[in-house]
Amino acid sequence: MDNKEKKESGAASLPKPGPEAGDKGEKKAKLxxxxxxxxxxxxxxxxxxxxxxxxxxxxxxxKKTLKxxxxxxxxxxxxxxxxxxxxxPSLIGVMVFFVVPFIIVFYYSVLDNPINKSFxxxxxxxxxxxxxxxxxxxxxxxxxxxxxxxxAVALSLLLAVLLDSKIPGKSLFRTFFISPMMVPIASIVxxxxxxxxxxxxxxxxxxxxxxSWEPVDWFKSPKCLIVIILLFLWKNLGYNMVLFLSGINxxxxxxxxxxxxxxxxxxxxxxxxxxxxxxxxxxxxxxLSLINSFKLFREIYLLTGSYPYDGLYMLQHFMNNTFxxxxxxxxxxxxxxxxxxxxxxxxxxxxVESIFGKDVEE
Amino acid sequence: MTSEETVKSAPAAEEGEKAASAAxxxxxxxxxxxxxSPVKAIIARKAEEEKKAEENAPKELxxxxxxxxxxxxxRKKIQGPRAFFTKVGIGIxxxxxxxxxxxxLLPTVLTITNSFMSQSxxxxxxxxxxxxxxxxGKVFMSKVVNLKFIPDIVSFSxxxxxxxxxxxxLFKFWNSVILTVPIVIxxxxxxxxxxxxxxxxxxxxxxxxxxxxxxxxxxxxxVTLVPNYLVSEKLGILNTRLAVILPGIFSxxxxxxxxxxxxxxxxxxxxxxxxxxxxxxxxxxxxxMPMVNSSLASVAILIFIDYWNMVEQPLILxxxxxxxxxxxxxxxxxxxxxxxxxxxxxxxxxxxxxxxxYGEDALVNGIASSATLK
Numbered sequence: 001m002d003n004k005e006k007k008e009s010g011a012a013s014l015p016k017p018g019p020e021a022g023d024k025g026e027k028k029a030k031l032x033x034x035x036x037x038x039x040x041x042x043x044x045x046x047x048x049x050x051x052x053x054x055x056x057x058x059x060x061x062x063k064k065t066l067k068x069x070x071x072x073x074x075x076x077x078x079x080x081x082x083x084x085x086x087x088x089p090s091l092i093g094v095m096v097f098f099v100v101p102f103i104i105v106f107y108y109s110v111l112d113n114p115i116n117k118s119f120x121x122x123x124x125x126x127x128x129x130x131x132x133x134x135x136x137x138x139x140x141x142x143x144x145x146x147x148x149x150x151x152a153v154a155l156s157l158l159l160a161v162l163l164d165s166k167i168p169g170k171s172l173f174r175t176f177f178i179s180p181m182m183v184p185i186a187s188i189v190x191x192x193x194x195x196x197x198x199x200x201x202x203x204x205x206x207x208x209x210x211x212s213w214e215p216v217d218w219f220k221s222p223k224c225l226i227v228i229i230l231l232f233l234w235k236n237l238g239y240n241m242v243l244f245l246s247g248i249n250x251x252x253x254x255x256x257x258x259x260x261x262x263x264x265x266x267x268x269x270x271x272x273x274x275x276x277x278x279x280x281x282x283x284x285x286x287x288l289s290l291i292n293s294f295k296l297f298r299e300i301y302l303l304t305g306s307y308p309y310d311g312l313y314m315l316q317h318f319m320n321n322t323f324x325x326x327x328x329x330x331x332x333x334x335x336x337x338x339x340x341x342x343x344x345x346x347x348x349x350x351x352v353e354s355i356f357g358k359d360v361e362e
Numbered sequence: 363m364t365s366e367e368t369v370k371s372a373p374a375a376e377e378g379e380k381a382a383s384a385a386x387x388x389x390x391x392x393x394x395x396x397x398x399s400p401v402k403a404i405i406a407r408k409a410e411e412e413k414k415a416e417e418n419a420p421k422e423l424x425x426x427x428x429x430x431x432x433x434x435x436x437r438k439k440i441q442g443p444r445a446f447f448t449k450v451g452i453g454i455x456x457x458x459x460x461x462x463x464x465x466x467l468l469p470t471v472l473t474i475t476n477s478f479m480s481q482s483x484x485x486x487x488x489x490x491x492x493x494x495x496x497x498x499g500k501v502f503m504s505k506v507v508n509l510k511f512i513p514d515i516v517s518f519s520x521x522x523x524x525x526x527x528x529x530x531x532l533f534k535f536w537n538s539v540i541l542t543v544p545i546v547i548x549x550x551x552x553x554x555x556x557x558x559x560x561x562x563x564x565x566x567x568x569x570x571x572x573x574x575x576x577x578x579x580x581x582x583x584x585v586t587l588v589p590n591y592l593v594s595e596k597l598g599i600l601n602t603r604l605a606v607i608l609p610g611i612f613s614x615x616x617x618x619x620x621x622x623x624x625x626x627x628x629x630x631x632x633x634x635x636x637x638x639x640x641x642x643x644x645x646x647x648x649x650x651m652p653m654v655n656s657s658l659a660s661v662a663i664l665i666f667i668d669y670w671n672m673v674e675q676p677l678i679l680x681x682x683x684x685x686x687x688x689x690x691x692x693x694x695x696x697x698x699x700x701x702x703x704x705x706x707x708x709x710x711x712x713x714x715x716x717x718x719x720y721g722e723d724a725l726v727n728g729i730a731s732s733a734t735l736k
Contacts, residue, residue, distance in 0.1 A: 082642035083562040090556030091571070093612025098578045101589030159462070167456045175722060176463040182718040183470050184671050186692040187707035190700070191469045191476075194507055197491040201509040234466065239729060246730030261427050280734040287580060294582035298673040302693040316674060319584050323591065323678050335588040339581060346580060 102339075109332040124333040134334065137318040140311060145293040148229045152289040153282065155233060156240030163241070164248050174245075178238035185235065189302045196227045220309045228312065231299050236292050240285045247281030248274070279357030283349055290345065470711070472511065477520055477708040479513040481701035492700045520705035528699075531688070531706045538687035538710075541603060541676070542669045545610035550662050553616030554654075558646055560617070561624035562632075572621070575614040583674045594679060605679040610669055616661045619732050623657040624650060660728020663717050670714055 053066045109125070112118040128134050159177055163170050180188075195201045196218035203215040218227045251274055259269050275282075297316030300308055306320070315338065322330045423431065476484070487508040524531050560572050578586070586609070594605035627650060635645045676686050683691075688710050695703040718725070 079636070079642065080563060082646065083559040086555035086646075087559035087563075087571075090552045090612060090614075090617060093552065093608070094575065094578060094614055097593050097609045097612050098586060098589055098614075099574065101592045102585075104592060105588050162455060162459055165455055166452055167459055169456075173459050173463055174726070176466050178722070178726070179470065179715075179718065180466055182667060182714045183711050184667075184689055184714060186671070186673075186689040187473055187711045188469050189693060190703055190707055191472050194488050194491055194509060197507055199490045200507045204506055234469065238466070242726050242729045243733045246733045249730075250733075257431070260430050261423075263426070263430050284732075284734050291580060291582055294584065295674075297583075298671070301673055301677075302689075305693070315584050319587065320677060323587075331588050331591075335585045339585045342581060342585070343577070 102335075105332040105335055108328050109336045111329070114328050124329040125337065128330060128333045128337070131330070133313070133318055133321075134315075134330075136310070137313050137315045140313055141294065141315045144225060144228065144296060144314070145290060147225065148232050148293045148296070149286060149289045151229065152233060152236055152240060152293075153285050156237045156285065157244050159237060159241040160244035160248060163245060174242075177241055180234050181236075181238045183235075185231075185299055186302055188231075189299075192227070192231060192303060219304050219312075222311055224309055224312050227303075228296060228299055231303075232293065232296055235299075236289060240289065243281055243285050243288075244278070247278045251277040276357050279353050283353040286349055287346055472509070473704060473711075474708050475511055475513065477704040478516045478518065479510075479701060479704070480515065480517040480519050483513060483515065483517075484701040484704070488700060520701045521709075524702055524705045524709065528702060531691075531702070531709075533684075534686065534688040534691040535706075535709065537685055538670060538689065541606055541610075541672075541687055542666060544607050545669050546662055546665045548607075548611040549613060549616050549665055550658060552611060553614075553620050553661070554651075554658070556617045557620035557624050558650060560621040561627070575617055579614045579618055587674060587678055590675075591678060600679065601681050603680070603685060606672075606675045610675070615668075616665060619661050619664075619728065620654060620657060623654050623731055627653050656724045657728050657731060659721050659724040660726075663721050663725050664728065666717060667714055 052069055054069045055064055056067045057064050108114060110119060110121060111124075112120045163174055163177075167173070193200075197203075198215055198217040200218075202218065203213070207213040207215060216223055218224060255273055256269055259273055264272070294315070297314045300312050300314060300317075304312060306317070308317070315334070319331065319334060322334070479487070487510055490507060560568060590605070590609045591600070594600040594608075599605045599608070631649055632645055635649055640648065671689055672687065673690055676690055680686065688706065692703065692706060692710065695706075
C-alpha cells in the first residue's frame, strides 16, 4: 500500500526523521554500548526512519499534502527470523508462569473471593494492614533488611578494597571469601545451632571475655537478628565482593592519574572519582542484597522451623501460613504490596544512583 | 586515550561496530564493492585516533605536576623509612585478610571435621543442643557445648550409616538431584535462545520485554510464589515435581546474564559470517556458542547453587514430604541422628564444592560480568 502510493505520486520521501525517532535511537545506543561514540548516527544510516512523510497528490483536487507513513517491520526477514523464533519458548514460559498469573493475582486482590468475583476495591488491602501477623512480619522483615543490606554493602566493599591492595596471596583469599556461597545453608545450620545455643560456644566465649555476660538463648531473644545477619553476611559477602572488584577494575586509571596530576588528594579521588564510577555497582549490590535479605526466611526456617521466635517472624512465614489456609485475598494482596514495595525501593535506588553517578558514563 | 588498558575488549568491539556500520545492509549479495570499505575505514580511523592521541599527549609538565605524578606512583618507587611503613601496612592488611579468611572458612571446615565423629562423641559434645540421649543417662554429656575441631577418634561410621543403612537420606539427596538437574539444563537451554534474540534484535518492543524480564528477576519469592502456585493449580501439576521445575526453567536470571554476555560480541562477526554465507543457525552454533562458553558454565553453576539450596518452592508447591529435597529435610533430623546429619550435610556440600573447585574462575568472571543492571 505504502509503496504504491509512493510510486503513484512519484514523491520522494523527505529524509526528515521525526524528533521522536532520533530520541529513540539515542536511548537505544545508551542501553547497548554506552562507550561507543557516534552510534546514533549509524543507526540512522542503517535503517530508514521509523516515521516519514510522503507527498500525496489528491486525484480530484490535485492538491499536494504530506502524509505520515510509519515504516512497517518485516517480521519474516530471514536475518532476524531465527532470533525472533528463539525467544519464543522463554517468552511463553515467563508469560505463563510469571506475568499473566501476576495480573490474575492483582485481579484477585480486588475481589471478594475467587468464586463470587464481586469487586471490593481496596478492602483486601485494608484487611491486610489490619492483620497483626502481617504488620509484624513486615516490620521484622524491614528491620532485618535495613540492618543487613547496608552491612553487606559496606563490608563487601571493604573486602574488595582489601583484595585490591597489594597484599600477597590474593587469589587464595578470594577463593576463601567466595567459598561460603557454594555451601548449602542446610549443611551449615548444624554448626550455627551448636554455636548459638544457650549453652553454646558463643555464650561460653563471651562469658569468658566479659565477666558480666549472661548466657542468652540466641534464637529466642531480641539478639536473634544478630545470628541471622551473621549467617547472611557469611553467605553473601563473597558474591558482593566479586561485584565490587569488577567495578573497581573498571575505574579508568588514567582519570585517577590526571586527577593526582591536578593535585587531587587520595580522599578527593576516592569520593569524586572512585565512588562515582562505582555507583552502578553500588546500585546492583544493594538491590541484590535486598533481594537476598528477603530470602533470609530460608535460614530462619532451617534454624528454627515453621514457628520461630516473634522477632524472626518474616513475611515469607506469613505467606507460608497463608498458603496453608489458601486465603487467596490475603495472599494476592500481600504479593501485590510486596511487588509494589520492591518497585518503589528499586526505583528510588535508581534515582539516587542517577543523581550520584550522572555524567560518569560518557 | 588509555582506555585500552582498562577495558581490554572495548577497542575490538568499537572496531567491530565501525566495520558493521560500513558493511552493506544485511541480505545484499556479497559482491558489492562496499564490502572492502570496512577494512579501510578501520585503518583510517585508527590512524586518526593515533594522531589525536599524540596531540593530546601532555607536552610539558610543570614541576608541581611532576611532583604530584611522582606522588601518584610512589608505591612503586618508595625507599627508605617510608618503605618500611608501607610494608607494615601491607602486613596489617594481610593479617586482617587472613583472620577474615579463617572466619569465612570456619563453619565449613567445622562441619566437615565433625562429620568424622562417632555418634557417641557427637552426643557427649553437642548433646545439650540436640537433647540427644538425655533419657539413657549412661552417656557422658558435657553441660556446655564443647566445640571441637578435630574428633578424638576419627570414624567413618556416620558415612557408612548414611550410605548403607539409612536409605532415607539418599532418597532425599536423589530428590534434590532430580529437581535441580533439569532446572539447570533447561534453564540454560531456554535462556541461550532468548538471550541470543535479545542481543540480536532491536526495537522498542524488545526493550520493553527485556525490562519485564529484569523486573521478574528482581521480584522476591514472596511475590513470585503466588503466581506460580496459581498456575500450577490451573495446570494440575501442583504437588508434583513439575510445579517446582517448570517455573525454575523459565526463571529469567540466566536470560539476563547471558544477554549481557552476548551483547559484547562485536556485530562485525555476524556480518562477516553472513558474507561468507553462514546461515543464521550456523552463526548461532559456530560463532555465538563458543564465545559464551565460559559464561554458560558460570550461569549453570549459579543456577545450580540457587536451586540446590532451595527451600521455599518445595515447601509451598509440593505438600508431599517424600518429594522434598535434602535441603528441606536436613532441618528435620531426629535428635538421635545428629551425627548422621553432619555426614549428610557434608555429602550435600560435595557437588557444589566440586563445581566450585573446577569452575571458580568461570564463576568469578560470570559474576563480575553481571556487575551492573544496565
